[in-house]
Amino acid sequence: EPEVTQTPSHQVTQMGQEVILRCVPISNHLYFYWYRQILGQKVEFLVSFYNNEISEKSEIFDDQFSVERPDGSNFTLKIRSTKLEDSAMYFCASSPFGQELEEQYFGPGTRLTVT
């Protein structure tokens, strides 16, 4: 069964450094998402991406964040200058049709630790 993959599984970085989290969505999916989950808390929407542009973003997704689909398979989340409070699990998800078909398939996540 096709699945969303994410790399790395764990990233440790120093405050102020840039990080790039990588995702490979399911190949025939059209909509891509990033979520984060601070340890023990709820999953929070960050951004959705369709047709090479951001379709929705939350208030968390400020100028420090950016997303890109650099080629036909990867979907990346960049955090320009990490803060301690960016430490969280970051989940990528993809779905076939977005609003028309809501099922989102989540990857296993990247644990980001900012020291």
Add this chain to the structure above:
Amino acid sequence: QQQVKQSPQSLIVQKGGISIINCAYENTAFDYFPWYQQFPGKGPALLIAIRPDVSEKKEGRFTISFNKSAKQFSLHIMDSQPGDSATYFCAARGDKIIFGKGTRLHILP
């Protein structure tokens, strides 16, 4: 208004019992209500979902009950098994999916 309130935070149920998790929402524009199951170290996985024009949906041992007038919905897990031990999130979709805070369910063997 964009919140989804979930209870309880944690739940312990005997094997074979019924697990019940409740959620409430305010925004009447929500049009899709999924439940996600998350095991430690894994991403959330869609378990079952319902639209507001239906009052109940059943898939195997999992049932969603939906009360549109009360703006509440719940997940019932019948004949709960130790393998059901996980964190469960309710969610609601408007222009994006809003998750509840999660319920950590533990099924005693």
